[in-house]
Amino acid sequence: MFAIAAIALVAVLWWATAGALDRQTDAAVRADAIALAERWREAGTSGLAEAIEERLAVDVENESIYLLMDAEGTRRIAGNLDGWPRGQTDGVPWFRTRVIHDGLAVDARLHRLELPGLRLLVGRDETERSELRRLLTEGVVWASGAVLVFALMGAWLIRHALQARMGPVFATTAAIAGGDLASRVTLSGRGDEFDRLAQTLNAMLDRIASLMEGVRGVSDAIAHDLRTPIARARAKLEDALATSADGESLRAVVEQGIADLDGISRIFQALLRIAEAEAGARRAAFAPFDLAPVLADAAEIYEATAEARGQRMLTDLPERLDLVGDRDLLLQAVANLLDNAIKFTPPGGTVQLAARRTPEGIEVTVADNGPGLAPEDRAHAGERFFRADKARATPGSGLGLSLVRAVAHLHGGEVLLEDAAPARPQPGLRAVVRLPRA
Template sequence: MSRRSLLPPAIAARRRAAPPGPPSLALGPPRLLRSAGLRFAVLFAAMFACAAVALVAVLWWATAGAVDRQTDAAIRADAVALTERWREAGTTGLIEAIEDRLATDVENESIYLLTNAEGTRRVAGNLDAWPRGWPEASPWFRTRVLHDSLLVEARLHRLELPGLRLLVGRDETERTQLRRLLTEGVVWASGAVVLFAMVGAWLIRHALQARMRPAFVTTAAIAGGDLSSRVPLSGRGDEFDRLAQTMNIMLDRIGTLMEGVRGVSDAIAHDLRTPIARARAKLEDALETSASGESLRAAVEQGIADLDAISRIFQALLRIAEAEAGARRAAFAPLDLVHVLSDAAEIYEAAAEARCQSLTTNLPQRLDLVGDRDLLLQAVANLLDNAIKFTPPGGRVHLSAAATPRGIEVAVADDGPGLSPEDRGHAGERFFRADRARATPGSGLGLSLVRAVAHLHAGEIELEDAVPGRDPPGLRVVIRLQGA
């Protein structure tokens, strides 16, 4: 059965219907409404329009509004002065004051009318009759009056005096023209605001699309299978460049992981092929040549041991993958690292004695840490196992730990052959084994697990000579972890 035939029918149909190639970057009308660039452009246009409306409102209040306030203030002051004149000199003095004001009114803007209490008989002023449609409840109003044989717009104020009715006002013809000019200016300015807002919104949307297009093109190329594509930088150092740098770092990391996956796949195929083939050959040979049940049993046991070694390799790979993915953070808990190190030393002390080696420790009273106890124990056990494996008989393996300003340091030193600077650069890669270690049993995953555990605990590992200048120099592996 082919791989395509294993897909569910709905998924297979979608895959057959989907056109090949990278996704299109064009924005049609439906997608345009969901465009972030359009939303930013509309937001800019709205803010620009609000700012323009506020500016126009302030200008209107400062011009037309100021003229209206000045007119009302002048009328009110004139009315108060005439009232005081009436109190001092009576009706005769009030009539004289009105005639004096009309005689000195060069601009011919003042409006006065003094009538009897009923408003039926004119006593003084430049209006022939009381205006019609006067609101009785309000002393202020605007209306059209016949002033010097012309029908003009006037602002008027009424005062009730004993037996008299006084009307004081101003001709607003020029002010009305000024207000009309201001209104026309506001309308034209509003049209210009809308035009500039639309142009600015289009420019912002175009600029956003232009800055984001390299990222779109790069992601489309990667979706099409070109993993070497990277987002070009503009050199401005702005938010888009920082986003592009982050994307490039992510793509480099993905590329590194993909190379690692390919390398691991090749290493698994190479390193597991031999033990699987050896186990199969032994079992076939035992099946064909074993003359007794004991020899057949021994061959089966040897095959089981080879398969167990393969299983351990897969288990180590699984633990490394879990540590690198952070899947074991749920098991983090406060612990005393000294107890973990003491347990590891106790486990491997017998193995060191069997090889005529000495395992010594230098541990403090307590080292508080938040981490995964099982993984930390496995990492230290891998270091001790490697140290014992490569230390010759009569040598020494030393386990130490201390709290430093940089965190907690755990070190394992041995008297083995050590690693060359070139090999140290590859140490920690999966299935990597130095030339000196080819004849030694192992899978090349020990330091990979140690490095993954250190990174899971926000730490790192360092490899150095145990005793610089000595031949052989030995190896000292340091794990630095973040303390509690």
């Protein structure tokens, strides 16, 4: 790029100098020829010859060339050339050739003008201009060569600098490819684009490590938490097969086993939804929609459950909340929050669902007045299969908040957990889902 730009600049300079000299010479010769043709019209052949001799007399630099001959080219009438240049055919008005001028062979730029019964040549000696053009051309060639040398040196230096700056990135990626997942890109401390790239790569690697740790944690949790209900269902079925005296008792045990297996199936479905949300597989289903009726539907669904447990459901929803996202996933996330709130709220308690528009986007809040979560438990509340000590006796799989957090991250938002009423013995829990603008 540097070489092309520099050579283009040199070419423009050459055109503006050598080319300007050529154009200037042609313009002077053309004007001189037009003036001589006008003189011939006014004074005839003798007046034209006198005009040529006058021009030659005042030509101090001895650059002008004139030749006036008869139509056959046999008789020279006026001018400073001995004869018509050889090799020049009729019908070519402009040409360059070598002529004998003052006893010397010189380069000349000539213009042929046909007059009735006459031949007229008007031109200029280009010896000095040719020498200047030659010097300019040599300068252009040398300058272009120097530009290429500097361009190659600059390319080598830039490549060397880029390789030096990208060396830590190459080393880190090679180490990770070799199995060292703890390796990170070293920052230079300059704060430039390469450091920002390194920070982004390190953040990506930290995220990958976190996801892999989550996968290992899920595998361990599945192995431990699902082994018990599967073993229990199998034991019940084996016991019923061996001891059931009639069909009714056997049917009851089979139905219980089916219910246990349905619970295991629901856990796997929840894990699948969480994995899809974290991988971004559901982002293709994003579309503009109004979140307000979705929240109203969720409140209506769980209001009956709250009334059956002696609780109150309060809502504070605006008329419209325009959003771009996955409607079904957001409905599932709000439903999980409401289900948890109802589950941990004592009889006579209150569950609140509220939403509002903020300068950053939309904020959805679900609050209850149950026992709440200890600060040390909130840091693990979004982990799969995590259950606080207070929730061990409550039915559930520990995947509800994991799905809520995954859905919020899929939409570019976040989930905050805080005390609903810190001053009370039962502080409750307030779950805030913040979703950014589309």
